[in-house]
Amino acid sequence: MSRAQTYKEGEAAASQQAESNTGSKVRSERVALLLLSALLAAAAIVIYRLSFAHFQTNKNLQMLKDENEAMRKNLTEKLSELSSCTSEQLIRPKPAEAKTTGLCPTCEPGWDQHGGSCYYFSSDKLTWDQSRSDCKRRGADLVQINSEEEQRFLDNKVGRKMTYFLDWFWIGLTDSKEEGRWLWVDDSPLNTSLSFWDKNQPDNWTGENPAGEHCASMGVQGGATDLKSCYDRSCNVPQRRICEKAAKTG
Incomplete structure (x- = not known):
């Protein structure tokens, strides 16, 4: 085999090796890109779920606050209605009557x-x-x-x-x-x-x-x-x- 032919064959082998290395590098980059995309998608899903959970928590908290305010108003009203039965507002019979207990309206x-x-x-x-x-x-x-x-x-x-x-x-x-x-x-x-x-x-x-x-x-x-x-x-x-x-x- 001549020296020129040997050189060409070596050059071809080197070229194939380079192409192989390049292909491997591209595949590695594609795999890395896919992994990164998957991680970003997973992160987006986690962020969305956390945001939704936060929104739902705030909504539930506001509902609880509204219910608490309604209960407070109702309790205040009931206490006001019952205020006539406090010791200062008991309607007491006259001394001439044979009764000593107070009466509520x-x-x-x-x-x-x-x-x-x-x-x-x-x-x-x-x-x-x-x-x-x-x-x-x-x-x-x-x-x-x-x-x-x-x-x-x-x-x-x-x-x-x-x-x-x-x-x-x-x-x-x-x-x-x-x-x-x-x-x-x-x-x-x-x-x-x-x-x-x-x-x-x-x-x-x-x-x-x-x-x-x-x-x-x-x-x-x-x-x-x-x-x-x-x-x-x-x-x-x-x-x-x-x-x-x-x-x-x-």
């Missing part, structure tokens, strides 16, 4: 007890005069608000019962006898320090009735933060109502 089914009164919140709607007649038929009258604490109780109750913005409740206040002179159903004048008119109320608007607005109603969905939830309205508009009567003792 109670209300019949369908009425809400607060302090020494029972309150009926209607679901049907009547005019102001019809509402008052219905309250009297039940042994009561349209509600008369005598304190900020009572207004807070009523505002909270009404705010939770309302289904839309104008779903108001009649109360026992009117200026039908004399414009601007607001009287309760027992003819006592409205105490200006205990008036809970909303902003720009009363305004005696004539849009619903040319005769104006001479009866008072109340209601803010969810309750009014400042207790200002009273409005004047035409007495002829059917609305829900709040009746009030003294609680029974027993």
